[in-house]
Structures are given as structure tokens and as C-alpha cells.
Amino acid sequence: MTKRLAAAGTALVFLVPLAACGADPGPAADPAAEQEPGYLAVADDSLEGTGTLRVDLDYDTAEAAGLDPRTADVARSWSLMGLSYDTLVEVGPEFEFLPSLAESWETPDPTTYVFTLRDDAVFSNGRPMTARDVRRSLEFLLESESTWAAQLGPVESVEETGEHEVTVHLDRPHTALLGALANTPAGILPMEEVDDGTVDVTTEMIGTGPYVATNHAQDESWTFESNEHYWGDPPAVERLEISIVEDEFNRAAALRDGSSDFAYFNNVDTLDQLAAEPAARVVFQENTDFYYLILNSADPDSPLSDDRVRFAVNAAVDRTQLAELALGGHARPTGVAPAALPDACPAGELPSARIGDDEIAEILEEAGVTEIELSLVTFNSETAPGQIAQVVQQQLAGHGLSVDIDIVDDASFGAALYSGSTATVDMGVSWYAGYGDAGMVSRWWNTDTAAFTADFMAGDPAVNDLVVQVGETPRGPEREEALTDLCTAVDERSEVVPLVTRPSVIGYRTDAVSPTLHSVEGYGDILRNITDFRLVSS
Known part of the structure; x- marks a missing residue:
């Protein structure tokens, strides 16, 4: 089958x-x-x-992080490590969650997930997987304090509640838990051997998956x-x-x-x-996944520290044209909730999409801006970011906004925007992984928890509260409404602006x-x- x-x-x-x-x-x-x-x-x-x-x-996988799935932050690591590691659940073609190492699960209340484990899973070293392996794998991930540990959300405890049963207790509801459990960083490890020191997950992969790595040259x-x-x-x-x-x-x-x-x-x-x-x-x-435009609100010397100027720049970017010219029509305009997910918020209904050139001009005039020069940095390891930057440059030129583009290597790009101090470049083009649940990527707009954004994002407590609300609201009409509110608030704030999906x-x-x-x-x-x-x- x-x-x-x-x-x-x-x-x-x-x-x-x-x-x-x-x-x-x-x-x-x-x-x-x-x-x-x-x-x-x-x-x-x-x-x-x-x-x-x-x-x-x-x-390849990131050499600095080794083969530890808990700290695997890039897609190729997930693809490669996923050949050896299984997760409790997996994601289907419509972003439904399907059984994997967990044959089934139930949620007797919004903060409790009870997973019934399959009884025939065996690690590649020949030892049967146990409920202890599952419990300790989740605890081991949480102990790492990695990005993916944060995606698991407010886990209070993990218990072995039967020979083939594990129960996860949350401090508060976290709708994206299954989405986080469906990806390779939450893979189930042979924790008996990890705990006794006979297996080092940074150098070897022993999992219940279909393959065993027999050779690797970084x-x-x-x-x-x-x-x-x-x-x-x-x-x-x-x-x-x-x-x-x-x-x-x-x-x-x-x-x-x-x-x-x-x-x-x-x-x-x-x-x-x-x-x-x-x-x-x-x-x-x-x-x-989707590309986004950073509009630096954290640097008081940048013209973009003015909310009005940022919103005008956001409104001047035609996302449909961007998708056509930079990505050959193989992309869609998006908001914070990725356009490809079932509960996406319509990008065409965002505030920036509903104002015309005259209104943009009025906003800039009100802000005392007629002509300004902005700096923009992006990276050269793939072609699309540079093409996006050039289209944005042309679009903003029509509004008297001049953009000086710098396309650099990945390390220089990181140093410009993620150095740990306030970024001095006005704008940047990059992309976020969209994951399998809109509540996961939305976390990056919460400046209370996404500390890396402090270099270029002043943040807004109201946006932070909306991110928390999305994370705690069960899938359905109420969460769709919360996502719409979040997409609108992020668009109006115009600090990190979603652009188009990444094909x-x-x-x-x-x-x-x-x-x-x-x-x-x-x-x-x-x-x-x-x-x-x-x-x-x-």
C-alpha cells in the first residue's frame, strides 16, 4: 500500500x-x-x-551542526536525515496529518495529545523502538533549546502512559504541535544508546527509517x-x-x-x-516557503523608521507583477499565512493591496518624503532574490524612491542583517520556510520570542499578541479570522513584508x-x- x-x-x-x-x-x-x-x-x-x-x-547538511536532527535548520538536512529518521506523524498532500510511528492519536482536551505507537518499528541497529525512545526523543529535542524545540511550543511534560503509548501535556493550547512533530528535527532517536553514550547523533544516524547512511563526504x-x-x-x-x-x-x-x-x-x-x-x-x-522584504524599522537613522514610509513602500510593491517578472509566473502573492496552505489569508485583500498610486504619493508627502535613496541587500546563492530586488527597485523608482542594490554571498548577507546589532542597511530580501501549519511561520513576527529579528524590526506588542492568539486557536473559522487579523496587522506595520511564494x-x-x-x-x-x-x- x-x-x-x-x-x-x-x-x-x-x-x-x-x-x-x-x-x-x-x-x-x-x-x-x-x-x-x-x-x-x-x-x-x-x-x-x-x-x-x-x-x-x-x-549538503550544515557542517557546523553535524548530523544532529534537533539543530537541522535547512531543507536539505531535513530531506537527507529524513531517509533515516521517522517522525510520529507525517504531512499529507493537503497538509492533513497522517500516522507514521504513531498509528493514531487523540486529544482529550486542548492541552493533551495521546499518541498510540506502532509496535513493529525497529531501529537500524536491530533494537525495537520503545515508548521510552519516543519520550526521551521529545525531551532531548526540548533540551536542545533549538529553533525546532521552540516550534514544539509550550510542552509541560512528556509521559510514557503505556507500553506503546506516549502522552504530551502542554501548558496551553498549541495548534501547530502536529506540524512541528511532522518534520525531521522531531525524528525519533535511539535514546537508550544516546543516553548511555554509545551513539553520537552529531556523527551517525540510527533511526527507524528506510535507509542507513553508509558513506558521507561533506x-x-x-x-x-x-x-x-x-x-x-x-x-x-x-x-x-x-x-x-x-x-x-x-x-x-x-x-x-x-x-x-x-x-x-x-x-x-x-x-x-x-x-x-x-x-x-x-x-x-x-x-x-515565501520571499519577504525587510523594511528596517529598528535603525532610527533610516527613512524606514517612519511607519508611514514603510507602508508606502510596501504598497508600492506589486506582488503579482513581482511573481510574473522575477519568477516566471510560478509564484503567488502571499501574506504571513502562506498562500499554499489551506488557511491562507488572501494577499489581494491586505491594506497595502487596496491603495493606488495617488494614495501612496499622499502618504509619502504627509511623511515629508519626495525623493529618498534606500539601500537593499540580498544574497547570490540562488537567482530569484536578486531578480526580486531588481523588480522592487523598478517599482519603487516610479514613486521617487531610489534603491541601491547589493547582491552578496550568504555570509556577507548574514552579517548585514543578522549580526546581533542594529542593521544599517534599509532593506533586505530573503525567504522563510512556510512549514505545514500557518502558526509555525507566524512565530517569526513575535519579537518577544524571535530574538533574531531585533536587528531590523522594532516590533509591536499588538502583533505579538496576535501571533500568540493564532498559536492557541484550533484550526477552523475562528483561527482563519485570527490569521486574517495577523496578516492585516503585519501588512500595516510593514516591517517584514511577505511577498510571493518560493517555487x-x-x-x-x-x-x-x-x-x-x-x-x-x-x-x-x-x-x-x-x-x-x-x-x-x-
């Missing part, structure tokens, strides 16, 4: 290609077309090939072999060879010549570049692999459905 058909916890089915004799890929497909609701691609279950899958990725390559103790069906992909290929053109070339079977791209132009390749299919996968591109050889791919991804995990993949041949 494949995950897409599962209503309860099921075995994951991992499959992919070896270089193989080719199936006819057929006519070129619309890169955004769904094969089934919620799926860009659905694996062909009739294929019976086994062997090796060759994958090209853009970057920033160069990974090799994963199938886990003989995996609780699910044996994966069709018996070996996974992953190359870290920084240059996008080299990844595209490898897909063309067949030396790679599956690859990830940041640049939406790849859709056109590979469209004519007969043995490859390239698809646009929407993300809940990604996945390419694969149709003569080698038949994958299952969600239409929208919330955690940047392009290998999420790897156990559903099928190989064309052995």
Missing part, C-alpha cells in the same frame, strides 16, 4: 532508478499539471525494477543503503547515491546525459531549459524512475515520498 492511499500508518515504499533501458516518456507534460489531486506525479505501481537511484542536490556525496530492519515494505531503491552539485547548470547537464536520475533546481528557468529533453520530465513544485523545480529521468511528488511541499523535503517511487528497470 502506498502512502497516498493510506488513511492510517502504512509502510513507506522507496523506489527509484538505476540507469535503465527507456520507457517512452510520451508527450511533454504541463510542468504544473497534477496527475491526481495533490500530486504532480504518482508512481507507476506496475514497475518492478530495483537498484540504485542517483540524485543531484544543491547543497559537501560532496552521500550513499544510503536500504535498512534491513525497516518496518515497512522493502524499498525498490536498494541504494541511493547522492551528489552535492552546487552549480545549477551542471545538475541540468547530468540530467540530460543520464548521469543523474533525479535532481533539484532553484531556478524556474530550468523548466524551459529542459523542456525539450525527451527523456526528462521537469515539474514546478509549489512551496509554502522549486524537480527534474527526473522518465526512462529511469517513476516518482510520487506532492504538488505543494511544506518542509522542502523533495525526497518525502521516496518510498513510493518505482524504478523503470533493474
Whole structure:
């Protein structure tokens, strides 16, 4: 049984290609077309090939953080570590939460979650998973005080309440708990060995997932072999060879010549570049991730310290045009609640979207601004931020606002905006991961808890209170209303302004692999459905 058909916890089915004799890929497909609701691609279950899958990725796990999932802050870490680590729950194509190591759960009250664990999960070292492993894994994550520990929310305690049962008690309601538990940093670890010191999670990965890492050269390559103790069906992909290929053109070339079977791209132009390749299919996968524009309210010497000027700048940015010109139409305007999530707030109804050029001019005149020059910094590790900056520059020029753009390396970008002291640059373009629940990303607008924003964001107690309200309100109409209020308040405040969703591109050889791919991804995990993949041949 494949995950897409599962209503309860099921075995994951991992499959992919070896270089193989080719199936006819057929006519070129619309890169955004769904094969089934919620799926860009659905694996062909009739294929019976086994062997090796060759994958090209853009970057590796963060070397400074090692392999500890608790401090894994980037999508590639989640994808790679997720091959070895399972979580209690997983996220489905419609952002519903599905069973994984927890077969089921119930919430007898808003602050209690009772998880019933599957009884057949075994770590890759051969030891069965226990309720203690689950309890201690969650406690271990909380002890780390990492970003993901904060995403778990106000956990009061974790208890073993049965041989195969763990109960999480919260201090107050936290709607995003399941969303936080669904991602790799909340993976279940072999805590008996971690606690006695025989396993170091910074250097080795021992989990209940379908794969075991057998070789890793930092920033160069990974090799994963199938886990003989995996609780699910044996994966069709018996070996996974992953190359870290920084240059996008080299990844595209490898897909063309067949030396790679599956690859990830940041640049939406790849859709056109590979469209004519007969043995490859390239698809646009929407993300809940989104680009945002920092308008520095923390620097008293910046023109943007004036609320009116910030709002005028925000209103002058045409997000629809931004999506078309900078991202080839493969993005959507968004508010704080990501446009790709079910409970998104409509970006077209935000205050900044409802005022015209004359009103913008009036606001600037009232603020005593006719012509000003603003500095903007962004990073060069992918193409879109620079393109976004250029479109923003052109849009603001029409309102007498001049923008000087500086596109720098990632380290210099971080130093400009996240140095621990007040940023002196006026604006910045970056992106946030949107995750699987709108209450997760909204935390970054709460200056009481998101300390890193203090360099460029003065903050507002009213916005902070709305973030807390969203976090405590159960999914449904009441939370949608709270999210709308939050999106509106953030838009009016105009300190960190959501712009457009951040697309990604996945390419694969149709003569080698038949994958299952969600239409929208919330955690940047392009290998999420790897156990559903099928190989064309052995």
C-alpha cells in the first residue's frame, strides 16, 4: 500500500532508478499539471525494477551542526536525515496529518495529545523502538533549546502512559504541535544508546527509517543503503547515491546525459531549459516557503523608521507583477499565512493591496518624503532574490524612491542583517520556510520570542499578541479570522513584508524512475515520498 492511499500508518515504499533501458516518456507534460489531486506525479505501481537511484542536490547538511536532527535548520538536512529518521506523524498532500510511528492519536482536551505507537518499528541497529525512545526523543529535542524545540511550543511534560503509548501535556493550547512533530528535527532517536553514550547523533544516524547512511563526504556525496530492519515494505531503491552539485547548470547537464536520475533546481528557468529533453520530465513544485522584504524599522537613522514610509513602500510593491517578472509566473502573492496552505489569508485583500498610486504619493508627502535613496541587500546563492530586488527597485523608482542594490554571498548577507546589532542597511530580501501549519511561520513576527529579528524590526506588542492568539486557536473559522487579523496587522506595520511564494523545480529521468511528488511541499523535503517511487528497470 502506498502512502497516498493510506488513511492510517502504512509502510513507506522507496523506489527509484538505476540507469535503465527507456520507457517512452510520451508527450511533454504541463510542468504544473497534477496527475491526481495533490500530486504532480504518482508512481507507476506496475514497475518492478530495483537498484540504485542517483540524485543531484544543491547543497549538503550544515557542517557546523553535524548530523544532529534537533539543530537541522535547512531543507536539505531535513530531506537527507529524513531517509533515516521517522517522525510520529507525517504531512499529507493537503497538509492533513497522517500516522507514521504513531498509528493514531487523540486529544482529550486542548492541552493533551495521546499518541498510540506502532509496535513493529525497529531501529537500524536491530533494537525495537520503545515508548521510552519516543519520550526521551521529545525531551532531548526540548533540551536542545533549538529553533525546532521552540516550534514544539509550550510542552509541560512528556509521559510514557503505556507500553506503546506516549502522552504530551502542554501548558496551553498549541495548534501547530502536529506540524512541528511532522518534520525531521522531531525524528525519533535511539535514546537508550544516546543516553548511555554509545551513539553520537552529531556523527551517525540510527533511526527507524528506510535507509542507513553508509558513506558521507561533506559537501560532496552521500550513499544510503536500504535498512534491513525497516518496518515497512522493502524499498525498490536498494541504494541511493547522492551528489552535492552546487552549480545549477551542471545538475541540468547530468540530467540530460543520464548521469543523474533525479535532481533539484532553484531556478524556474530550468523548466524551459529542459523542456525539450525527451527523456526528462521537469515539474514546478509549489512551496509554502515565501520571499519577504525587510523594511528596517529598528535603525532610527533610516527613512524606514517612519511607519508611514514603510507602508508606502510596501504598497508600492506589486506582488503579482513581482511573481510574473522575477519568477516566471510560478509564484503567488502571499501574506504571513502562506498562500499554499489551506488557511491562507488572501494577499489581494491586505491594506497595502487596496491603495493606488495617488494614495501612496499622499502618504509619502504627509511623511515629508519626495525623493529618498534606500539601500537593499540580498544574497547570490540562488537567482530569484536578486531578480526580486531588481523588480522592487523598478517599482519603487516610479514613486521617487531610489534603491541601491547589493547582491552578496550568504555570509556577507548574514552579517548585514543578522549580526546581533542594529542593521544599517534599509532593506533586505530573503525567504522563510512556510512549514505545514500557518502558526509555525507566524512565530517569526513575535519579537518577544524571535530574538533574531531585533536587528531590523522594532516590533509591536499588538502583533505579538496576535501571533500568540493564532498559536492557541484550533484550526477552523475562528483561527482563519485570527490569521486574517495577523496578516492585516503585519501588512500595516510593514516591517517584514511577505511577498510571493518560493517555487522549486524537480527534474527526473522518465526512462529511469517513476516518482510520487506532492504538488505543494511544506518542509522542502523533495525526497518525502521516496518510498513510493518505482524504478523503470533493474
